[in-house]
Amino acid sequence: DADVTQTPRNRITKTGKRIMLECSQTKGHDRMYWYRQDPGLGLQLIYYSFDVKDINKGEISDGYSVSRQAQAKFSLSLESAIPNQTALYFCATSDSPPDRGIYGYTFGSGTRLTVV
């Protein structure tokens, strides 16, 4: 089945370390997003990309960077992890049909990141 896959599922890392979270999709969607979810809060947008050459900052991009290696792959990096980046991270994709309509997201299974 076409899907959105995130790796790793869980990760514990130390303060100051660089870490990369990966997202790949087989849905053929052009639009990809990275969100962060904290307990009791909604999802906050970190970065988004509408095609390989288009990268945009979201509302909480400080301390994060991304790479869109291909249409199907969108990676999130924490350059120097800090404890308040401990959260559940979701990758999402959405379709961009010829009518340029807006459609809902398909989320990956999430990466639970703990920074100690």
Added chain:
Amino acid sequence: GENVEQHPSTLSVQEGDSAVIKCTYSDSASNYFPWYKQELGKRPQLIIDIRSNVGEKKDQRIAVTLNKTAKHFSLHITETQPEDSAVYFCAASDNAGKSTFGDGTTLTVKP
């Protein structure tokens, strides 16, 4: 930027009763309003959506209403069942397809 407020944060109902979750948004340019259901330990999944040119949409036991003038939209679940227990998120999307989410409502349906 867009701001989405969602109420209530928790909701407990008896099986068979109805549940209503309400959201307001700030940016009049938002024109697509999806709702997601997130079960414990799982990914959010789209359950229903509504576009700004429609006032109401229904899919079996769930329905969504939109009042563009007042900038609010609501999710209605009728005949609730225990499997409806989850966290529900509303969102407002701009023309670029970028979504701003509410903080979520934890719905508990008691058997």
